[in-house]
Amino acid sequence: MGCGGFHELFRVYDSRYDSRNTGYNNRHQDDTQEKISLIKRLYAEGSIDRDRYYSLKDRAYNGNLSFEQLMDIKESSFDSRENSSQDEDKPNNKNKSINKYKRKIRELKSSKEKVESIRSKIKERLNELLQEKEKTEEMAESMVSSSEEVAREYIEKKLDLEENIQVLKKREKELEKQIDEIGKTMKVIDTKMLDYEAVKLQEELEDIKKDI
Incomplete structure (x- = not known):
């Protein structure tokens, strides 16, 4: 109306x-x-x-x-x-900003959980590859004296495993960097939310004083 x-x-x-x-x-x-x-x-x-x-x-x-x-x-x-479109200090805009930041925090937390889940799987796979590499090295050493051809096959397998290990280690570092960036972004948003909430509380107190 x-x-x-x-x-x-x-x-x-x-x-x-x-x-x-x-x-x-x-x-x-x-x-x-x-x-x-x-x-x-x-x-x-x-x-x-x-x-x-x-x-x-x-x-x-x-x-x-x-x-x-x-x-x-x-x-x-x-x-x-x-x-409201010209004045960022209006209460309605503050509420919208707080809601926007809360939504971003939820989205960042969800992204962080996904990244951590992938990193956990990579760690598990890395451990498996490292164990397999160690066994392959042992097999290659044991076969050198009896069969150079078989020993060569184990060495080639070891090289393939090492390549896969390096790829996963690189991905793991990238994911750790993403997690760190997400954490920093969440802290920035938390700071902005606290600032908005502090200003809002101050305005509410001023409104209460007006009625006294």
């Missing part, structure tokens, strides 16, 4: 409140219900978040919330959305 529709709801309330045929208790009840309706509309429009929604409802039921304050919230939210 645009600002015009929102003002219309206030005019409906003012007309009802000024009616001489309505008793004080009914006016008070209508006042609260009208505010609750407006709060629900603000929440549905995305002008307030879930925590603010429940906070405003409590204030309305306790009689600590005026229509002027609700209108200020509506207009403030509208201005915030209008300027």
Whole structure:
């Protein structure tokens, strides 16, 4: 609903409140219900978040919330959305940034788990190849005196094993480097998230002070 529709709801309330045929208790009840309706509309429009929604409802039921304050919230939210593309310090943008960073952290953790899984498999295969290479060397040495041809076959097999071992060692180092880079990136994102959350908390405290 645009600002015009929102003002219309206030005019409906003012007309009802000024009616001489309505008793004080009914006016008070209508006042609260009208505010609750407006709060629900603000929440549905995305002008307030879930925590603010429940906070405003409590204030309305306790009689600590005026229509002027609700209108200020509506207009403030509208201005915030209008300027969000130009102002990185707006609360909505901070929430979006925090959610974006949380999503990236989850993605990085998932990538890290996959890389670590592959590295673990490479380590296992390397151990197998190293053991096989050691046995091949022993067989080649034992066959030198009896059959040079067989010994040569074992030596060739050993060379093939050594080549495979070097390839896997190279891949292992590359994966270790990826894991290190992922860890550094996660620390950078964690720092940004802490900064945003600290600023958000400071703003919330300032809002609380305004109501005192």
